Amino acid sequence: MMTKNKTVTQAAKYLVVGGICTIVDMGLLYILTEYVGIYYLLSAALSFTTGVTLNYFMCTGWIFEESKIKNKGVEILLYFVISIIGLLINVAGIWLLTNFFALHFMLSKFLATALTLIWNFCSRKYLLHI
Helix, strand or coil: CCHHHHHHHHHHHHHHHHHHHHHHHHHHHHHHHHHHHHHHHHHHHHHHHHHHHHHHHHHHHCCCEHHHHCCCHHHHHHHHHHHHHHHHHHHHHHHHHCCCCCCHHHHHHHHHHHHHHHHHHHHHHHHHHE
């Protein structure tokens, strides 16, 4: 029972952190694409990486207080491997929704982020943290 409550609390905190990181991610995507003129998929990769970096520090400092991985370097490496898979899910979702369903890239990003959020939380929770 305690584990279930801990997971629910962690998921709620993850939604807050995820919301903040998504705002950073989507804001940077929009700025890089619309104002800087970077191709939207490259902008998506850059903004996603920025969001993931922020997410790592917020998650390890507030949500997941105890890691299964004792070596910090290995933990960061695994965190970014999980994030790269999340990036692939995210960019593939944006590309599919934009190119095949003619959605605006920002709407595609929003929808792809929902799927990526599920992947990121579950993989980080069950592979990296207690």
